[in-house]
Amino acid sequence: MSSDTLLKVEHLSMRFGGLMAISDLSFEARRGEITALIGPNGAGKTTVFNCITGFYKPTMGMITLTRKTGKQHLLERLPDFRITREAKVARTFQNIRLFSGLTVLENLLVAQHNELMRASGYTILGLLGIGAYNRASAAAIERAKHWLERADLIDRADDPAGDLSYGAQRRLEIARAMCTGPELLCLDEPAAGLNPRESLALNGLLQGIRAETGTSFLLIEHDMSVVMEISDHVVVLEYGQKISDGTPEHVKNDPKVIAAYLGVEDEEVEAVIATVEGGIL
Numbered sequence: 001m002s003s004d005t006l007l008k009v010e011h012l013s014m015r016f017g018g019l020m021a022i023s024d025l026s027f028e029a030r031r032g033e034i035t036a037l038i039g040p041n042g043a044g045k046t047t048v049f050n051c052i053t054g055f056y057k058p059t060m061g062m063i064t065l066t067r068k069t070g071k072q073h074l075l076e077r078l079p080d081f082r083i084t085r086e087a088k089v090a091r092t093f094q095n096i097r098l099f100s101g102l103t104v105l106e107n108l109l110v111a112q113h114n115e116l117m118r119a120s121g122y123t124i125l126g127l128l129g130i131g132a133y134n135r136a137s138a139a140a141i142e143r144a145k146h147w148l149e150r151a152d153l154i155d156r157a158d159d160p161a162g163d164l165s166y167g168a169q170r171r172l173e174i175a176r177a178m179c180t181g182p183e184l185l186c187l188d189e190p191a192a193g194l195n196p197r198e199s200l201a202l203n204g205l206l207q208g209i210r211a212e213t214g215t216s217f218l219l220i221e222h223d224m225s226v227v228m229e230i231s232d233h234v235v236v237l238e239y240g241q242k243i244s245d246g247t248p249e250h251v252k253n254d255p256k257v258i259a260a261y262l263g264v265e266d267e268e269v270e271a272v273i274a275t276v277e278g279g280i281l
């Protein structure tokens with residue numbers, strides 16, 4: 001494993017009854033990079049996320065996360081709450097999952113609930129505001145305000161999250177995940193349903209977070225303008241197997257990837273490439 005490898009997935013397989021959703025998949029994501037996981041519908045992208053974040057226990061394989069400190073965590077062996085707390089992996093979902101009746105600020109405070117409870121020592125006196133809880137509570141509010149500023153949502157802090165536009169809700173989900181201080185943030189289709197202006201704002205937000213915090217991203221995305229614009233590294237899946245792995249430029253021109261997206265047989269790819277000029281995906 002090279003020294004800047006953050007996530008190493010080795011021989012990952014996931015079976016659902018008779019269906020092999022992921023088959024012997026291996027890839028790496030490097031620290032400080034944006035790695036995109038792409039592929040046609042049903043290729044297994046969300047299943048990979050679910051294995052990394054502990055929602056599913058893989059049928060086979062190893063998933064190693066190496067923190068900045070050098071400490072390694074075998075994610076396939078950890079329950080999901082320890083993956084968040086100890087391995088510092090956070091995620092967002094394909095379908096937005098906010099508390100729509102709570103305010104924007106409250107959504108970010110709820111995300112920090114576990115840390116606040118630990119600071120309270122799980123006692124009534126702690127909760128009533130003695131020492132550590134008070135300090136942790138002030139820090140949680142500061143952290144929430146910081147990420148609301150970064151996500152351009154500070155003016156909406158007291159509005160119910162459900163009142164935000166779709167694009168703003170997506171940014172709020174990212175701000176909420178950032179409040180947990182992740183080293184790896186897994187984003188499941190963050191640009192889905194966004195208009196071009198909102199997509200641009202999302203690109204800026206992700207690149208800004210990376211520059212400011214060094215957080216690494218693993219991204220599932222169908223919007224190729226987002227993938228090609230912001231990814232350092234792209235892994236392509238088809239039917240649960242890796243068919244390409246490299247720079248955006250490399251995968252964009254890989255005949256296997258073109259074939260997978262166009263749904264043509266391998267032998268037809270050369271003919272397709274000959275008729276299509278660039279920007280194929």
Ligand SMILES: Nc1ncnc2c1ncn2[C@@H]1O[C@H](COP(=O)(O)OP(=O)(O)OP(=O)(O)O)[C@@H](O)[C@H]1O
Nearest residue numbers: 016019021039040041042043044045046047048094
């Ligand atoms: N819990 C489950 N039980 C049974 N089959 C599942 C389960 N989760 C996923 N699958 C199947 O595994 C395959 C991969 O699904 P997955 O959602 O990972 O694909 P995807 O690449 O994320 O697709 P999309 O781009 O449409 O979101 C699909 O055939 C899906 O039906």
